[in-house]
Amino acid sequence: MAEKLQALKKQACASIDETKDKLHQLADAIWRHPELAFEERQAHDTLVRFFTQEKGWTVDAHYKLETAFRATWGPVGGGQGESLVNVGFLCEYDALPAIGHACGHNLIAETGAAAALGLRAALESGEAWPMPIKVTVLGTPAEEDEGGKIDLLREGAFEDLDVVFMAHPSQEDATYIPDVAEHDVVIKYHGRASHASAYPWEGVNALDAAVMAYTNVSVLRQQLKPDWRIHGIIRHGGVKPNIIPDYSELEYYLRTPSYRDLPSIKAKVEACFQAAALATGCTVELLFARNQFYEIVRNHTLEDLYEKNGKSLGMNFITVKNSSGSTDFGNVTHAVPGIHPYFYIGSEALNHTPEYTAASGAAEAQFYTLRTAKALAMTALDVLFSPGALDKVKQEFKEAKSREEKETKQKPQTATIEKS
Numbered sequence: 001m002a003e004k005l006q007a008l009k010k011q012a013c014a015s016i017d018e019t020k021d022k023l024h025q026l027a028d029a030i031w032r033h034p035e036l037a038f039e040e041r042q043a044h045d046t047l048v049r050f051f052t053q054e055k056g057w058t059v060d061a062h063y064k065l066e067t068a069f070r071a072t073w074g075p076v077g078g079g080q081g082e083s084l085v086n087v088g089f090l091c092e093y094d095a096l097p098a099i100g101h102a103c104g105h106n107l108i109a110e111t112g113a114a115a116a117l118g119l120r121a122a123l124e125s126g127e128a129w130p131m132p133i134k135v136t137v138l139g140t141p142a143e144e145d146e147g148g149k150i151d152l153l154r155e156g157a158f159e160d161l162d163v164v165f166m167a168h169p170s171q172e173d174a175t176y177i178p179d180v181a182e183h184d185v186v187i188k189y190h191g192r193a194s195h196a197s198a199y200p201w202e203g204v205n206a207l208d209a210a211v212m213a214y215t216n217v218s219v220l221r222q223q224l225k226p227d228w229r230i231h232g233i234i235r236h237g238g239v240k241p242n243i244i245p246d247y248s249e250l251e252y253y254l255r256t257p258s259y260r261d262l263p264s265i266k267a268k269v270e271a272c273f274q275a276a277a278l279a280t281g282c283t284v285e286l287l288f289a290r291n292q293f294y295e296i297v298r299n300h301t302l303e304d305l306y307e308k309n310g311k312s313l314g315m316n317f318i319t320v321k322n323s324s325g326s327t328d329f330g331n332v333t334h335a336v337p338g339i340h341p342y343f344y345i346g347s348e349a350l351n352h353t354p355e356y357t358a359a360s361g362a363a364e365a366q367f368y369t370l371r372t373a374k375a376l377a378m379t380a381l382d383v384l385f386s387p388g389a390l391d392k393v394k395q396e397f398k399e400a401k402s403r404e405e406k407e408t409k410q411k412p413q414t415a416t417i418e419k420s
């Protein structure tokens with residue numbers, strides 16, 4: 001089987017190379033027309049067209065969400081009574097406001113599509129596979145905002161998948177980066193307008209409340225654990241200096257390494273926001289996002305396979321220990337075994353900067369993007385055909401889940417502010 005597996009991997013890689021121009025065009029079209037979360041209509045349509053034109057794929061164009069899609073290929077192979085193995089690849093394609101594809105989601109879409117095509121090419125040789133195999137690509141919107149994967153999970157979109165792959169652009173190749181849990185909140189202060197010079201005492205200043213809220217959180221930061229993160233912006237702070245602002249608005253992201261600590265950080269910042277309302281006489285509305293992002297549940301079996309395949313293609317892996325950002329793929333890994341490796345794109349630029357936007361649209365990124373897709377397809381082939389690999393992946397996932405349940409029992413989610 002080892003030799004056959006090697007041949008299948010070669011076939012997957014060769015097919016990705018053969019399709020490289022089409023794949024580049026796909027990423028380029030998405031990059032040239034950046035669209036925000038849940039508004040990714042052109043990117044969505046481009047991907048749907050891509051899979052519709054490829055042979056053998058069945059496409060659900062608006063799968064459970066307007067800008068989500070599902071493309072499936074197979075099942076192929078298998079005898080009677082063997083259970084089906086469904087391998088999933090994810091495509092993200094939303095951009096950031098003002099700076100476009102500064103997180104390289106156009107390249108995520110490309111790796112997902114390329115890896116799926118590579119796997120299909122290896123599988124369609126018509127061998128008598130030991131079990132029925134299906135390949136599924138899910139287009140998952142809004143990672144940079146509400147987290148479309150979480151909506152899709154709630155709708156059952158991941159229920160029939162056995163394993164899920166995606167890869168994210170970065171500055172380095174890493175099988176895992178500690179992506180943390182996150183919950184977002186919008187804060188609205190309502191005050192009363194007045195002439196700021198003639199009769200300011202008649203006003204209730206909502207901008208003052210926003211400034212105090214911002215300062216309260218900044219002071220709180222010293223008392224937070226080193227790997228907790230709070231960052232916010234003032235989205236609205238008044239309209240003219242001589243009108244006491246009657247409305248202000250802020251948005252904050254709250255992050256902790258485990259989702260179990262989100263209620264604690266939320267309670268602490270809520271106190272900051274309420275205190276600002278009390279001090280200024282404003283009323284306050286706290287609007288928490290409908291979805292919480294969860295940290296990634298690691299699967300070392302998948303990570304090791306990916307690393308081995310990546311190294312065989314020339315990748316240099318580094319270990320990252322510092323907390324990073326967050327991803328709705330974290331929630332996926334609480335439901336299905338999966339990996340979310342990061343990949344170098346030929347630039348030292350940092351994500352969420354205009355320089356990264358340029359890098360993710362550059363021709364140089366293509367070699368690294370396709371290399372990543374190859375490593376994903378090869379890893380999928382290992383999962384399918386390395387003896388015992390899928391069982392090991394599933395067993396590790398099961399153990400991680402039961403550890404998680406135990407920890408949740410020991411430390412349930414609580415929302416307290418410790419008082420001395």
Ligand SMILES: NCCCC[C@H](NC(=O)CCCN)C(=O)O
Nearest residue numbers: 143144145146184324325326327
């Ligand atoms: N609810 C807002 C989601 C922001 C997600 C964003 N994700 C990334 O940057 C990609 C993964 C980083 N390792 C974030 O701000 O973390």
